[in-house]
Amino acid sequence: MKKIFLTLLTVTILMACTQSQSKEEAALDHKVDSVLRLMTLDEKIGQMVLYSSDWDVTGPTLKKGYIDDIRNGNCGNIFNAYTAAYTRKLQKVAVEESRMHIPLLFGYDVIHGHKTIFPICLGESTSWDLKAIEKSARVAGSEAAASGINWTFAPMCDISVEPRWGRVSEGAGEDPYLGSKIAAARVRGFQGNDLGDTLTILACVKHFAGYGAPLAGRDYNTVDMSERVFLDTYLPPYKAAIDAGAMSVMTSFNELFGVPASGSHYLLTDILRTKLGFKGFVVTDYTSMNEMVNHGVAANEADAGLLSIKAGVDMDMQGEVYFKYLKKQVQDGLVADKMINDAVRRILRVKFMLGLFRDPYLYCNEAREKRELYSPAHLEAALDVAKKSMVLLKNENHTLPLRKGEKIAVIGELATSTRDLLGSWKAAGDWNFMKSIVDELRAFNGESNVMYSPGCKTNGEDRSGFAAAITTARKADKIVVVMGESADMSGEATSRTSINIPGVQTELLQQLKALNKPIVVVLMNGRPLDLSKETTLATSILEVWFPGTMGGKAITQVLFGEYNPSGKLTMTFPRNLGQVPIYYYEKNTGRPIYIPDPKYKSRYIDSPNDPLFPFGFGLSYTTFAYSDIRLSTKELSDKGELKATVNMTNTGGVTGEEVVQCYVRDLVGSVTRPVKELKGFEKITLKAGENRNVTFTITPDMLAFHRLDMTYGTEPGDYKLFIGGNSRDVKETGFKLVK
Ligand code: BGC
Numbered sequence: 001m002k003k004i005f006l007t008l009l010t011v012t013i014l015m016a017c018t019q020s021q022s023k024e025e026a027a028l029d030h031k032v033d034s035v036l037r038l039m040t041l042d043e044k045i046g047q048m049v050l051y052s053s054d055w056d057v058t059g060p061t062l063k064k065g066y067i068d069d070i071r072n073g074n075c076g077n078i079f080n081a082y083t084a085a086y087t088r089k090l091q092k093v094a095v096e097e098s099r100m101h102i103p104l105l106f107g108y109d110v111i112h113g114h115k116t117i118f119p120i121c122l123g124e125s126t127s128w129d130l131k132a133i134e135k136s137a138r139v140a141g142s143e144a145a146a147s148g149i150n151w152t153f154a155p156m157c158d159i160s161v162e163p164r165w166g167r168v169s170e171g172a173g174e175d176p177y178l179g180s181k182i183a184a185a186r187v188r189g190f191q192g193n194d195l196g197d198t199l200t201i202l203a204c205v206k207h208f209a210g211y212g213a214p215l216a217g218r219d220y221n222t223v224d225m226s227e228r229v230f231l232d233t234y235l236p237p238y239k240a241a242i243d244a245g246a247m248s249v250m251t252s253f254n255e256l257f258g259v260p261a262s263g264s265h266y267l268l269t270d271i272l273r274t275k276l277g278f279k280g281f282v283v284t285d286y287t288s289m290n291e292m293v294n295h296g297v298a299a300n301e302a303d304a305g306l307l308s309i310k311a312g313v314d315m316d317m318q319g320e321v322y323f324k325y326l327k328k329q330v331q332d333g334l335v336a337d338k339m340i341n342d343a344v345r346r347i348l349r350v351k352f353m354l355g356l357f358r359d360p361y362l363y364c365n366e367a368r369e370k371r372e373l374y375s376p377a378h379l380e381a382a383l384d385v386a387k388k389s390m391v392l393l394k395n396e397n398h399t400l401p402l403r404k405g406e407k408i409a410v411i412g413e414l415a416t417s418t419r420d421l422l423g424s425w426k427a428a429g430d431w432n433f434m435k436s437i438v439d440e441l442r443a444f445n446g447e448s449n450v451m452y453s454p455g456c457k458t459n460g461e462d463r464s465g466f467a468a469a470i471t472t473a474r475k476a477d478k479i480v481v482v483m484g485e486s487a488d489m490s491g492e493a494t495s496r497t498s499i500n501i502p503g504v505q506t507e508l509l510q511q512l513k514a515l516n517k518p519i520v521v522v523l524m525n526g527r528p529l530d531l532s533k534e535t536t537l538a539t540s541i542l543e544v545w546f547p548g549t550m551g552g553k554a555i556t557q558v559l560f561g562e563y564n565p566s567g568k569l570t571m572t573f574p575r576n577l578g579q580v581p582i583y584y585y586e587k588n589t590g591r592p593i594y595i596p597d598p599k600y601k602s603r604y605i606d607s608p609n610d611p612l613f614p615f616g617f618g619l620s621y622t623t624f625a626y627s628d629i630r631l632s633t634k635e636l637s638d639k640g641e642l643k644a645t646v647n648m649t650n651t652g653g654v655t656g657e658e659v660v661q662c663y664v665r666d667l668v669g670s671v672t673r674p675v676k677e678l679k680g681f682e683k684i685t686l687k688a689g690e691n692r693n694v695t696f697t698i699t700p701d702m703l704a705f706h707r708l709d710m711t712y713g714t715e716p717g718d719y720k721l722f723i724g725g726n727s728r729d730v731k732e733t734g735f736k737l738v739k
Helices: 002-036 041-047 066-071 084-097 121-125 130-146 166-170 176-191 227-243 265-275 301-311 321-331 337-353 366-372 376-389 418-422 437-445 466-474 505-513 532-537 551-559
Strands: 049-052 077-079 105-108 205-208 248-251 281-283 391-395 408-411 450-453 478-484 519-524 540-543 624-626 635-637 642-650 656-666 677-686 691-698 717-724 730-738
Touching: 002 337, 041 049, 041 321, 041 337, 049 066, 066 084, 084 105, 084 366, 105 337, 121 130, 121 166, 121 176, 121 376, 130 176, 130 366, 130 376, 176 227, 176 677, 205 227, 205 265, 248 265, 265 301, 281 337, 301 321, 301 337, 321 337, 376 551, 408 437, 408 466, 418 551, 437 450, 437 551, 450 466, 466 505, 478 505, 505 519, 505 532, 519 532, 519 551, 540 551, 624 656, 642 656, 642 677, 642 717, 642 730, 656 691, 677 691, 691 717
Parallel strands: 049 077, 077 105, 205 248, 248 281, 408 450, 408 478, 478 519, 519 540, 635 730
Antiparallel strands: 391 540, 624 642, 642 691, 656 677, 656 717, 717 730
16 A cells, blocks of 8 residues: 555645646746747847857867847857856847847866866776766866866767877777766766856767768778667767767768758758757757868858758858858748747757856856966866776886885986966967976975986987986986876877877887886877887886876876876787787678687787777786676576675785776677677775675666667677676686577
C-alpha cells in the first residue's frame, strides 16, 4: 500500500514538474514572440550575424564599422571583445541606441581559462578527473562572465587519432567514452544549472562534426569516414555535450560525407535537431559559410548562404553572407519567413535564458572583474589541475622525485619561457604575471642549487649554446631538460608532417647523456610525439603538456614529490609517424599480429605494431597491484547488470592515485568490433600498503552499437572484460550477453 502511495506521489510530483517546466517554457516562448513580432526583416537578420571586434581574430575577414552595425540593428552578436568596460560600451550602443534595444551576445574562445589559464584541454583530459575538469570550466566561465563575456566557444568535442593535427591539443583525446564524460563535465562547468546565473556562461559545442579526422592530419582538410564510424566513434562526445544542456553548436570547416558541415542538412538538421533533439542555436565557424564556394558546392556566396540557412545554420560568424544576401532571398521567396523566424527565436531564447533582457549589463561588472580575475581560489584550482594532468612516462632507478637540496642543472629555452607555459588559446592570460619553471625551482630548492643554461632554442639549428649547457650540467647531481614544442606549434593551423621534437634539442640531450648523470626530461607539447630516441636517452620523462598560469609551480611540486603524478595518456603515443593513425580501439583484422605465419600478417617490416606508450598509460612514484577480476554473474541479461570487481593494493612506499580502467570486447558481431572499448574508469587514492575494491557496473545499453542494418542496439554473445591501469596491461575475464 505504502509503495503504491509513494509511486503515485512520485508520478504526481513528476507531472507537476513537467507542467511547471512547460509553463516556464511557454512563458519564455511568449516573451520571445513578443519581441520577434516587433522586428523588421533587417533586424531579424541582424540577430543572425556575429562579428569580431578588432581586438583578436583567428581568420582573414574583418568587418569594419561593427559599432554602426550594432546601432543600426544589423549586428546582434560580437566576439573577441572583453573586459567589463569595453563590453559595457558596446552593450550600451545595442540597448540604448538601436531601435529594438536587444542586448548583444559576447562570445570568446575561453578554452582552458580566461585570465587564470589551466592546462590545455588535452592535458586536462589526462587527469581523468571529471570534477577537476568541471571546476576548471566553472572558473573559466566565471572569470569570463566577470569580464563581460556571456558565451564561450567551448567545449571542443572532436575525437582525434591524428597527432599531426595541431588541434588535438584542444580536445580530450582519442576515446569516445572518456571524451563524452569530459564534454559533459565541461558543459556543466560553463553553464551550471542556470544560464541566468552570473557565474555561468553559454557553452558552444564544436566543431560539428568530425573536424578531428582531417585526411593526412592537415587542418581544414577533407574528412572521409563511414557513417558507422561517425555515429559510433565521433558523434558521442557532441551528443553528450548536448545532453548536458549545451545551448549552442558551432559547425566545422570540413566536409563530411561529401558536404561541407556548414551546408549539411544531414548534420545540422537530421542528426543535430532530429536525432539529438538539440534546442539551441547553430553558429558557423569563422567564415565557413563563405568557404563553401572554395569547397565547390556553391557557385557564389549567396548560394552558400542558401545552403546554410536550409541546412539549419542560425548565425553567420564573420562571413557577412546572411547580412548581404538573406533579405533579398526572403523577398524573392527563396527562403521562407518561417526559417528566419525560427532561427531568430532560437537566438533570442538563449539571450532571455542568459538574463540579458532582465539586465543587459549583467556581465559587465568592473568591481567584480577586479576581484575575480586571478583570485587566489582560481589560481589554486589551476595549480591543482596542472599537477593532476602531468603524466610520468618513464622513471628509471627512482630518479624522480628529486630530493630537496640536490644540485640540479636546468637546460632548455622552455624552462624560462612563461609564454609557452600557457599553450594555444591563452584568452586573456598574461604571461608577464607568471613565474617560469626555473623561477619556481629556485624558489623551492634554493637559488644556488638550481643552475640554468638554455643550451639551444626550442626550434632552430644553432648549437652554439651546447658547450655552456654541458659545462653547467657537469656541476649538477641531476640534469633536468625542459624540451618539446613551443606553444605556437599546436592549436589551429599548426599541422606537422613530423612528430619529432623540433630543432636540435634531442641532439643536445644526446650530448648530455654522455655525462652519465641521471637526466629528467620535462616535456612540453600539445600532441603525441615520437619519443623513441628520448626514451633511450632520459632516465625519467614527465609529460607536462602546456600547464597554464601555475605551470611552473605545478612542475616543481611534481618533480620534488610534493604531488605524486597520477595522469594517464588519453592519446596513444606511437613509436614513429608511420604508425599513425594508431589508437587502442583498433579492429583485429583477418590477419592479426599474433597468428603464427611469419610474413602474411597485418604488420610492418620495419617497426612493431604496438605503440611506445599505450592509451591510458602513466606511472606513479608508487606501484599498484591488481587482483584477478570477480564478476557478479557470468551472464548479463537484457535488463540486468553485471558487476566486475578488482582488489587494488598500493604496493609502493607512498600515497598515490590510480586511474583504474575497465574495457570490453564484443567477440562476434554482425559487423567487426574493436579489440577493446573503454566502458568505465575510477580514479582512486591509496595510502602505501592500503587496499580496496573497485567495482564497475556494466549494463546492456553500454554494449550497444550500430549493427549491420544500422539500427542501434546490442547483440547477444560472448564478451571479454578487462581491468587495468592502461589499455595494454590488463586482467581479463569473460561474460555472455543473453537475450
Ligand atoms: C576556430 C574556432 C574558433 C573561432 C573563433 C575559428 O578559426 O576554428 O574554434 O572558435 O575561430 O575564434
